[in-house]
Amino acid sequence: QVQLVESGGGLVQAGGSLSLSCAASGRTFNSYAMGWFRQAPGKEREFVAAISRSGGRRYYADSVKGRFTVSRDNAKNTVYLQMNSVNPEDTAVYYCGTGPRYYGTSDAATCDYWGQGTQVTVSS
Helix, strand or coil, rough: CCEEEEEECEECCCCCCCCEEECCCCCCCCHHHHEEEEEECCCEEEEEEEEEECCCCEECCCCCCCCEEEEEEEEEEEEEEEECCCCCHHHHHEEEECCCCCCCCCCCCHHEECCCEEEEEEEC
């Protein structure tokens, strides 16, 4: 069992930056890839970024490539999402997800564990 807690969300102006964190409990943290997903009101949950178990491979949605950076610190059981040059379309609840079936893809259905989410609101 893995418990995930996101933090760092808030209100930011367009063009600004925000850093999200996802802290995980359990000794299996570095056994799994970690993903960031987001869900805007009235929309389905969508893939944002993912990072492999060791951190050596990173994956991004086209919509955030070049603006967002995913990283992890296995010693701290934490994964991060640095968000730069944000725009109003980035407004959503951001979730981290993981699990033994998750390999860093865009398929949220393969994540067995989710955090409660953190709200990011970008004002224009």
